[in-house]
Amino acid sequence: MPENPALDVEGLTVRYGATVAVDALDLHVPRGQTVALLGSNGAGKSSVLNATLGLFRPAAGHVRLLGRAPADAIRSGGVGAMLQHGGLPSETKVGEVLTLVRRRYADPWPLEDLLATAGIEGLLGRGVDALSGGQRQRVLLALALAGAPPLLVLDEPTSAMDVEGRQAFWTTMRGLADRGHTVVFATHHLDEADAVADRVVVVDAGRVVADGSAAAIKSRVAGRTVSFRCPGSRDGLTGLPGVTAVGGVGELVELATSDAESTLRALLADRASLPGLEVRGATLEQAFLHLTTQHTTTQHPTTRTVDERSTR
Numbered sequence: 132m133p134e135n136p137a138l139d140v141e142g143l144t145v146r147y148g149a150t151v152a153v154d155a156l157d158l159h160v161p162r163g164q165t166v167a168l169l170g171s172n173g174a175g176k177s178s179v180l181n182a183t184l185g186l187f188r189p190a191a192g193h194v195r196l197l198g199r200a201p202a203d204a205i206r207s208g209g210v211g212a213m214l215q216h217g218g219l220p221s222e223t224k225v226g227e228v229l230t231l232v233r234r235r236y237a238d239p240w241p242l243e244d245l246l247a248t249a250g251i252e253g254l255l256g257r258g259v260d261a262l263s264g265g266q267r268q269r270v271l272l273a274l275a276l277a278g279a280p281p282l283l284v285l286d287e288p289t290s291a292m293d294v295e296g297r298q299a300f301w302t303t304m305r306g307l308a309d310r311g312h313t314v315v316f317a318t319h320h321l322d323e324a325d326a327v328a329d330r331v332v333v334v335d336a337g338r339v340v341a342d343g344s345a346a347a348i349k350s351r352v353a354g355r356t357v358s359f360r361c362p363g364s365r366d367g368l369t370g371l372p373g374v375t376a377v378g379g380v381g382e383l384v385e386l387a388t389s390d391a392e393s394t395l396r397a398l399l400a401d402r403a404s405l406p407g408l409e410v411r412g413a414t415l416e417q418a419f420l421h422l423t424t425q426h427t428t429t430q431h432p433t434t435r436t437v438d439e440r441s442t443r
């Protein structure tokens with residue numbers, strides 16, 4: 132019999148009064164996938180994750196986690212969560228909270244490994260009220276991991292972390308994926324999604340507007356950037372075939388082009404050389420902006436097309 136998917140969301144609709152935060156959203160995540168939810172502020176990411184965890188009853192739709200109702204899946208220790216406004220009991224020490232939470236599980240994540248994985252080895256004796264924002268997030272991550280759950284749901288887990296903390300988090304996520312855990316996380320860090328997730332789901336106005344690998348999503352932006360060094364005049368660059376924008380700082384020229392080949396041909400017809408020439412595809416950030424601005428100007432959300440849905 133096939134294994135139940137880690138997450139199965141069907142027709143999820145979340146309303147706050149007149150605001151439709153999530154609009155008939157479907158999301159199916161097989162076991163073992165690392166999925167990044169991307170979206171601008173207010174796109175609906177937290178609402179999706181909170182409803183998925185059964186924190187409130189959605190206006191419509193249904194959710195199954197590991198084949199069970201959210202409350203059952205969580206009660207059985209199958210799901211670890213880290214919410215955006217997750218709290219820690221005040222006037223306690225990190226070690227005390229961790230011990231308390233680990234005790235809930237018959238087979239908790241081995242302590243030494245848990246501390247190293249979350250990067251909190253030095254914090255056990257620290258009062259939770261004395262933690263920095265990033266340290267607090269690492270402790271919350273440790274609590275989410277404490278039961279070694281097969282499914283992790285994390286809402287902007289690195290928002291308060293410094294670059295080092297975020298890189299450690301990426302390593303942790305890759306390690307979890309290698310051990311077969313499913314991770315679904317919301318983030319504003321596109322580089323994080325690019326580096327960690329094997330699937331990126333872009334949400335806009337409560338709907339999925341793109342769903343696929345980071346590479347597939349990037350390839351939706353047809354344009355390329357042609358860059359080179361140009362100490363002289365920039366006159367005429369705007370009028371080159373395909374060029375949609377001219378940028379760059381100092382000697383560096385960056386041409387956004389919808390037809391890199393024609394742009395290059397015209398440049399080379401005019402110049403003996405193009406020092407430092409580079410032709411790049413879109414970054415995930417450019418693709419994200421393209422997808423979200425394209426859709427925020429759409430008059431009728433129901434007519435949006437979704438052509439990157441993953442069937443994995």
Ligand SMILES: Nc1ncnc2c1ncn2[C@@H]1O[C@H](COP(=O)(O)OP(=O)(O)OP(=O)(O)O)[C@@H](O)[C@H]1O
Nearest residue numbers: 147150151152170171172173174175176177178179
């Ligand atoms: N408790 C609430 N009451 C009323 N409206 C809400 C509530 N929570 C969220 N919203 C609204 O629902 C929409 C989706 O919000 P949500 O927090 O899910 O977005 P998000 O993508 O997680 O945003 P962010 O990246 O800023 O955290 C927004 O318009 C928001 O203002």
